[in-house]
Structures are given as structure tokens and as C-alpha cells.
Amino acid sequence: MKKSFQMLTVIVIMLLAACSTDANSNAEESTSNKEKEVTANEETESSEGDKEDNKEENNKEDENIEEEPEAKEKVEKKYTLNPAFWGFEPIGEAKSDAVLLTIDDAPDEHAVEMAKTLKELDAPAIFFVNGHFMDTEEEKAKVKEIHDMGFEIGNHTMTHSDLKSLSEEKQREEIVKLNDMIEEVIGERPTFFRAPFGSNTDFSKALVKEEGMLLMNWTYGYDWNKEYQNKAAITDIMVNSPLLQDGANLLMHDRDWTAAGLSDIVKGLRDKGYSMIDPETIDTELK
Structure with missing residues (x-):
């Protein structure tokens, strides 16, 4: 009887131990499953977060791509400067009977009107601007409007001073300061330079080259002479000047x-068989 009781006690103890082991095992398994669920959720959230981040980055990249300006098409160079008459000679098979139109001292009062006239006639030209005509927002807007119509903007110095009368420091200010101003307004630096009165120095020539511009004067011009300060006279002399020749650089x-006679000047030149040189086709690198 005593042995039977002892045996029963041992069996009960073993059963209790087995139950305890199962309970611990189930508890551990439950805890492990919960930890796995938490980890899985965290991984899902992390994955979704990464997707959102990648999406934002891709959107930013797309925005940057859209904001990049289109690259300028390369234009074939057809003319090269001949300093002997400050005009242009054809490269290869380009037309020789062509002239360059240039307008100085812009935008004083009539530059926008003159640009519109030339635009209607499909006649390209260079507008050489002065800094003292760009010292207000309204004047800067005029320069931008002329450029937006497709015309080249050239550098004619800040104050229209004779460069030979200035120190090298002042000459630099006259030229580089205006380049900076033009770039701020139209988004690019000028390609062409013309000194007031055609008065250059060794320093200004070197500086203009350093700035990547082609220095030019002119073949002929008359509109500052009193005898030509009316529509009929300026039209006649610009079309019938003895200096008119192939490649002439018209000032x-x-x-x-001049604004009043501009349309007739262009038509008169065309009647004589001349076309207008597109400034973009000029080789600006002097050999």
C-alpha cells in the first residue's frame, strides 16, 4: 500500500512537470510569434517608407530634368571678320553679297521700335547697348525684349567713354561690368564688342579677347552727322554710299x-541684291 502511494506520487509529479514544460514552450512560442509579427510589420513599414523616399527622389530628379535649359544648336559659321575694312568675308560657299546691320547706343528711345521693324522684315542685326541705358528695370526689360525677338546684344561700354582717356582699371569696369549686367538680364554674356568712337587700347583689346568677344568697328555710318539727320537723307546715304560693298559692316x-528710315534702308539694300548677315553665323575666334 505504501509502495502504491509512492508510485502514484511519482506519476503525479511527472505529469505536473510535463504540463509545466508544455506551458513554458507554448509561452515561448507565442512570444516568438509576436516578435516575428512586430519585426515583419517594421520591415513592411520600412519598405513602404523607402518606396516613398525613392518616389520623392525620383520626382525631384524629374523636376531637375525639366528645369534644365535646352542646349543651343550649333550654327554653321559662314563669315569671318576682315579688320582691313571691318567687314566680313564669306567662308566656303556663303553669300558674298551680304552686309551686317548694327544699332549702337541702345536702348535709348527707339531700339525696341527698331527691333520690331527688323523683325517684321526678317532682318537680323546686333544691338550694341550702353550701361547707362540699362540702369532701370524698365530699360533692362527693353534689352530683354530685343533679345527675346532674336537679336544679338553687344557690349558698347557702361558710360560711352573714350577708352583711351581711362585707366586700365576703369576700362575693365566699362567692359566687364556691362557684360555682367547683360548676362543678368538675358542669361548670356555678349559675343560682340564695339568701343565708343571706335577708340580701343591695347588693354581693352586684350580684355575683350579674354572675355570671349569679337572686337569690331564699322565700314561706314552717317546718322550722327547733321546733314543726315532726317529720314530721306539717312536712307539715301546708307543705301547709296560709295563705301557700300560686299560684307560691309553698317553702323x-x-x-x-534712323528709326524712321530703317525699313526703307533694309528694302533699299535688298533691292541692290544684298542680304543681311546673321550675327550667329560670324566666326568670333580671330585666327
Whole structure:
């Protein structure tokens, strides 16, 4: 009887131990499953977060791509400067009977009107601007409007001073300061330079080259002479000047009589068989 009781006690103890082991095992398994669920959720959230981050980065990249300006098409160079007459000679098979139109002292009063006239006639030109005509937002807007119509903007110095009368420091300011101003307004630096009065120095020539511009003067111009300060006179001399020749570099100014005669000047030159040189086709690198 005693042995039977002892045996029963041992069996009960073993059963209790087995139950305890199962309970611990189930508890551990439950805890492990919960930990796995938490980890899985965290991984899912992390994955979704990464996707959102990648999406934002891709959107930013797309925005950057859209904001990049289109690259300028390369234009074939057809003319090269001949300093002997400050005009242009054809490269290869380019037309020889062509002239370059240039307007100085812009935008004083008539430059935008002159640009519109030339635009209607499909006649390209260079507008050489002065810094003292760009010292207000309204004047800067005029320069931008002329450029947006497709015309080249050239450098004609800040104050229209004779460079030979200035120190090298002042000459640099006259030229580089205006380049900076033009770039701020139209988004690019000028390609062409013309000194007031055609008065250059060794320093200004070197500086213009350093700035990547082609220095030019002109073949002929008349509109500053009193005898030509009316529409009929300036039209006649610009079309019938004895200096008119293939490649001639024609100088005009932002003046009311020149603006009045501009359309007839272009038509008169075309009647004589001349076309207008596109400034973009000029080789600006002097050999």
C-alpha cells in the first residue's frame, strides 16, 4: 500500500512537470510569434517608407530634368571678320553679297521700335547697348525684349567713354561690368564688342579677347552727322554710299531719324541684291 502511494506520487509529479514544460514552450512560442509579427510589420513599414523616399527622389530628379535649359544648336559659321575694312568675308560657299546691320547706343528711345521693324522684315542685326541705358528695370526689360525677338546684344561700354582717356582699371569696369549686367538680364554674356568712337587700347583689346568677344568697328555710318539727320537723307546715304560693298559692316544708332528710315534702308539694300548677315553665323575666334 505504501509502495502504491509512492508510485502514484511519482506519476503525479511527472505529469505536473510535463504540463509545466508544455506551458513554458507554448509561452515561448507565442512570444516568438509576436516578435516575428512586430519585426515583419517594421520591415513592411520600412519598405513602404523607402518606396516613398525613392518616389520623392525620383520626382525631384524629374523636376531637375525639366528645369534644365535646352542646349543651343550649333550654327554653321559662314563669315569671318576682315579688320582691313571691318567687314566680313564669306567662308566656303556663303553669300558674298551680304552686309551686317548694327544699332549702337541702345536702348535709348527707339531700339525696341527698331527691333520690331527688323523683325517684321526678317532682318537680323546686333544691338550694341550702353550701361547707362540699362540702369532701370524698365530699360533692362527693353534689352530683354530685343533679345527675346532674336537679336544679338553687344557690349558698347557702361558710360560711352573714350577708352583711351581711362585707366586700365576703369576700362575693365566699362567692359566687364556691362557684360555682367547683360548676362543678368538675358542669361548670356555678349559675343560682340564695339568701343565708343571706335577708340580701343591695347588693354581693352586684350580684355575683350579674354572675355570671349569679337572686337569690331564699322565700314561706314552717317546718322550722327547733321546733314543726315532726317529720314530721306539717312536712307539715301546708307543705301547709296560709295563705301557700300560686299560684307560691309553698317553702323546706325538709336535715333528717331534712323528709326524712321530703317525699313526703307533694309528694302533699299535688298533691292541692290544684298542680304543681311546673321550675327550667329560670324566666326568670333580671330585666327
